Amino acid sequence: MAKQSVLVPVLVFAGLVILLGFGFRLSDPSYLPSQKLGEPLPEFRLPNLLDESQWLTQADFLGEPFLLNVWATWCPSCLAEHDALTSIRQQHGVRIMGINYNDDPIKARRWLQDLGDPYDYHVIDAKGTLAVDLGVYGAPETFVVAADGTILYRHVGVVTEAVFEETLASRLLSAADQL
Amino acid sequence: MNKWMLSFTLLLALPSAATPLSPVEFSDDKLKARYYGLIAELRCPQCLNTNLAGSDAMIAQNLRETVRRLLLEGKSDAEVRAFLFERYGDFILYQPRWTARTYLLWTAPGLLFVFGLWILLRKNRLRQRSPAVLNPAEEARLKRLLDKI
Numbered sequence: 001m002a003k004q005s006v007l008v009p010v011l012v013f014a015g016l017v018i019l020l021g022f023g024f025r026l027s028d029p030s031y032l033p034s035q036k037l038g039e040p041l042p043e044f045r046l047p048n049l050l051d052e053s054q055w056l057t058q059a060d061f062l063g064e065p066f067l068l069n070v071w072a073t074w075c076p077s078c079l080a081e082h083d084a085l086t087s088i089r090q091q092h093g094v095r096i097m098g099i100n101y102n103d104d105p106i107k108a109r110r111w112l113q114d115l116g117d118p119y120d121y122h123v124i125d126a127k128g129t130l131a132v133d134l135g136v137y138g139a140p141e142t143f144v145v146a147a148d149g150t151i152l153y154r155h156v157g158v159v160t161e162a163v164f165e166e167t168l169a170s171r172l173l174s175a176a177d178q179l
Numbered sequence: 180m181n182k183w184m185l186s187f188t189l190l191l192a193l194p195s196a197a198t199p200l201s202p203v204e205f206s207d208d209k210l211k212a213r214y215y216g217l218i219a220e221l222r223c224p225q226c227l228n229t230n231l232a233g234s235d236a237m238i239a240q241n242l243r244e245t246v247r248r249l250l251l252e253g254k255s256d257a258e259v260r261a262f263l264f265e266r267y268g269d270f271i272l273y274q275p276r277w278t279a280r281t282y283l284l285w286t287a288p289g290l291l292f293v294f295g296l297w298i299l300l301r302k303n304r305l306r307q308r309s310p311a312v313l314n315p316a317e318e319a320r321l322k323r324l325l326d327k328i
Contacts, residue, residue, distance in 0.1 A: 035268045102237050128241030135266040137224035137238045 034154040035135050041068075041149040042133035049100050049108055049122035056123050058149060065152075065175035066095035067168065068143040069119070069159070070131060072103040073111045075139040081158045082115050088164050089118035094172060098122040101131050101139050144168055146175040203247055210250050217246050217259055222273050230273065 036042075041058045048054040061068070069085065071078040088094055098119040100108045105124050112119075125131055134143070137156075144153040153171045155163060205211035215232065221242070223234035231239050231246070242263065249259045263271050275281045313321065 033268065035264075035266055102241065127244065128238070129245075131238070132241050132245050132266060135224075135268075137267070138236070 034151070036143075036151045037153070039151055041145060041151060042130065044123070044130045044133070046123035046125055046130060049098070049105060049124050050112075052105065052124070056121055060121060061097050061145070062147060062149050064095060064147045065172045066097055066120070066145055067172070068097045068099065068134075068145050070099045070101050070134075070136050070139045070141045072101045072139050073107045074103065075101075077158045078140045079115075081140055081160070082118075084158075084160050084164065086116055086118040087161060088159070092164075092169070095120045097145075099125050099130055099134075101125050101136070102128050142168070144171045144175070146178070203243070205247075205250075213256060214247055214250055217250075217256060218243050220273055221246070221260070221263060222271050224267050224270060 041061070043058055045055050045057050048056050067085075067088075085096060089096055096119050098121065100122050102125070105126075108122075108124075112122075123130065128136075134141075134151075140158060142155045142159050143151055144155075146152055152175055153167070155167060159168070203211070203214060205214060218231040221231045223229045223231050223236055223239040223242075225236040225238050226234050229239075231242050245263070246259055249262060254262070260272065269275060269278075275284060277285060
């Protein structure tokens with residue numbers, strides 16, 4: 001009896017250590033996997049940032065694999081990744097589509113004039129409806145999308161050339177191979 | 180002095196508890212109540228441990244507007260939750276669904292209660308089985324010890 005009563009708290013303690021150890025190590029509380037992987041691009045009809053009289057839909061983006069980048073002028077990390085996007089566009093010839101998210105179109109156009117425009121198309125997502133449909137939770141986010149519009153991957157945060165080579169390039173390539 | 184400090188501290192807590200982020204217009208009070216209920220129970224995807232109501236993050240503003248729009252379109256609370264779940268997954272729900280990953284979470288309180296009950300009953304039974312009566316040898320030893328004092 002005496003032996004058992006010592007054993008019980010020890011066992012409970014060991015159990016807690018294992019439970020909490022796993023619980024804290026395995027789960028990153030900010031980990032938010034994209035729900036949209038493997039799904040088609042949501043349907044949208046939004047104005048072209050560079051010509052607001054023109055409407056763009058998801059069909060205008062399709063045809064070959066591309067990067068879909070969510071950006072805004074109020075987002076400092078977007079400024080940080082702009083050069084990397086430019087060199088990815090120039091060196092690898094990857095098509096990049098932009099979603100100008102919750103932004104002022106005038107500021108956005110000035111930003112592109114000042115910094116250069118590596119994007120093929122931009123849509124104005126002034127109210128974040130497309131962003132919500134994509135399950136975006138902050139800018140910048142970058143999706144790899146297949147030629148038929150299937151969402152293959154999502155990168156959250158700044159894209160650098162290292163990120164492109166390590167995670168995005170291979171997915172773009174395998175999507176291109178399947179054409 | 181302490182009382183003053185306490186009331187001051189409580190005052191500080193007031194605005195954060197009741198910040199009207201952006202006054203939202205509803206013609207219907209019932210819809211308004213449902214709106215505030217939903218944004219209180221849905222979690223902001225960008226900020227950890229804040230609901231949609233308590234966050235000023237861009238995406239929280241977008242999602243509050245989304246909830247409002249869906250309610251005005253006549254969607255039910257369940258449909259609003261499903262709409263957001265489709266896009267943001269379990270993360271957005273403060274009340275986890277019943278899935279293979281969460282069954283332990285849901286059943287743990289009940290299991291622990293049953294476990295505690297079992298331990299209590301067992302202890303009780305053990306106590307009943309060994310009555311507090313000394314056998315002659317113990318009786319003699321007790322007497323010797325008492326005599327020593």
